Amino acid sequence: MNEEIDFILDSAKESMEEAIKHLKKQLTNIRAGKANPAMLSSVMVEYYGTMTPLNQVSNVNTPDARTLTIQPFEKTMFKEIEKGIMNANLGFNPMNNGESVIINVPPLTEERRLQLSKQAKAEAEEAKIGVRNDRRTAMNEIKKADLPEDVQKDTEDEIQKLTDSFIVEIDRINTIKEKEIMTV
Template sequence: MNEEIKFILDTTKEGMDGAIAHLEKAFVKIRAGKASPIMLASVIVDYYGSQTPLSQVANINTPDAMTLSVQPWEKSMLQEIEKSITNANLGFNPMNNGENIIINVPPLTEERRRDLVKQAKAAAEDAKISVRSARQEANKEIRNLDASEDLLKNAEVDVQGFTDTYIKKIDSILGVKEADIMKV
């Protein structure tokens, strides 16, 4: 096989792998009813005048499936962390017990679950668009090569095979996430 075609196919596969990786990162941020430290990833704390992510000033744990525990490295930061979690508008009601902050994660309503499934489907569609865009780019590069007609056609067939495989993979990942979200 022509070196240029092999390079184009490898680059295309890399781009499609990137789309899957991005989708998985997006799915991690979509809550599925269980408590996860990632739920607090967007919380920024005023740490002695500097805006700092919560994960850099405290340890975040999940003692059980419905509870988050935030243990600051400095007890003096308890009030500030509590205020930051409330101000982040995540729908959590933090409770300060003097040692750490406990957050009970409320169960998801049916309506909220449907909204999260819509979010997941939108993220999956974005990933599919990314995969199709990689296919389109690869086909454009293949058509610009100076090689035999058969070689070019085979390369396009390979690219389409990649595309089909990655679209199925995206649908499979979405199915798992959707089942996870809708599970009560």
Template sequence: MDDVKTYLNTAEEKMTMAIEFLDEALAHIRAGKANPRILDGIRVDYYGSQAPLSNVANISVPDARTIVITPWEKSMFKVIEKAILDSELGITPENNGEIIRLSIPPLTEERRKALVKQSKQEAENAKVSVRNARRDVIDALKKAQKEGMAEDVAKDGEASAQKLHDKYMKKIDDIFAEKEKEILTV
């Protein structure tokens, strides 16, 4: 019985990681509202090493359409601007010598559909991870059954794995639905 719990705990950890990864991936998808997390992937050259943007500047969101970046050193303005321009954000930074402002343009209908499609793909990747975790548990239970585990214990373990799977699939669907609504809301 302890074996079954171990298998299920391992599967649940993998499923939880899939959800966390999905949350992280969806946070980087721009939904028309200013969100400082879209800058998480941007790295800047800071004294010879690549540093996350948040390590060299203060990032704030004064309103729903603007992100303000305040570099801690004047020398970082050009470096930060270049990093933003080179990134896949598609936003041109405005520099007034004090701050760098990013104006988030409203999304076109076509762009919204593309973002929903991208979000759906991320959700599908998470679902694949959850299915793989379930499959791993079932395979391990079948192997354990061949090695002497009682059949009813193995079947109960499989049923528990399926319940876990269903719970996480629903979470993924809910997260995707929320992101889709956020993207499509004008």
């Protein structure tokens, strides 16, 4: 019986940790005003007929807070890289100087910062929904497990405490990201 409870708790915790990982990944795609190679993580380029992530055909660097440089491994990739950046619809205008592709990251306007902040809040809310769904699944498993009433109640309380701790963590991550976005 204890093994069953441990299994339910472990799988709930694992699922909730996945929600946190997913949130962190989504938040790295939201730019916070300064250049970051992760901004281009969604860019795909055509490489010998196959769509390939940009970071597999080039080096992406940030020489300063407002500039991204992309150095392709092959000189023939300049046009494809520029096309991939434009197709990714990130709002960047790539420039080719013959040796690398340069992107000047424009400073964020107050309006854009507020939009990005709302987007980050929406991502955090999605993560909270995921955690709550994981809680519901675990609670249903406990009800099905045919446990004594006091053990069932204790386990449900434990699941709720676990859920609350993950919700607090999501709020903490979101607060950090919003502060990062709103900092000029």
